[in-house]
Amino acid sequence: MMQAGEPHYVLEDQVGFLLRLAYQRHIAIYAAKTPGDITPVQFSMLYRLMHERAPVSQNALGRLVGMDAATTKGVVARLVARGLIEKTSDDDDRRRHTLSITAAGRAVMENHVPLMRSVSAATLAPLDAAEQDLLVALLKKLT
Template structure:
């Protein structure tokens, strides 16, 4: 019986590229004392704040538990603040602190730099084609959770 080689699989090549891009980006954001997951959380919060954790969890396609863990880490770093609901003491919202808000453009620039460095071997047309195909795959497969790992 023949067995296909690893390199026969598109997923193999996608994972190879994804790992390389992600690992380099993780190294870059670590210099800003955040993880890729924390960056994703902060970037989502940047557009929504203030927001209840349950809304953020739904937006990011994550569990409330995962959001809570990320929130706790960012609260400890002083990048996120929790505000209690005046009408319901059990409810609260999350928002970025001034320091957290100031980090967003810095981290976004690192993401832009990482993409530019990695994908600069492609022509503009090739890069646009790659993005278009990946978006088609994500849409057709109903993939909408924010990748954090």
């Protein structure tokens, strides 16, 4: 129960609620503009692997995309099964796995990078250029 003098709580003004709505909008745009062959999380992993100079450990890849170990393991397993990334045992520590993008993974990324630019542009379309830059800067500050 709200006490006298307490500010009224308005769900529609709460950052978590607004971020969730913005994310839902972004995902709907993603679904409409992409062929649906990879998820946004898979795109992030493939993108990171494509831009690393050497194979990356599974744990490091998870950290690079801000994902916990269990989720990383599942996403990696799906990408390996599809032949988009290659998983090899580390020469120094057989328990450790390194990951690298395959030629098939690179081909998927060549198609998806322009699509993702389009998804981002559509997501930000209601904002003018200055607002777009500010939103991205503020989100970076929060993360």
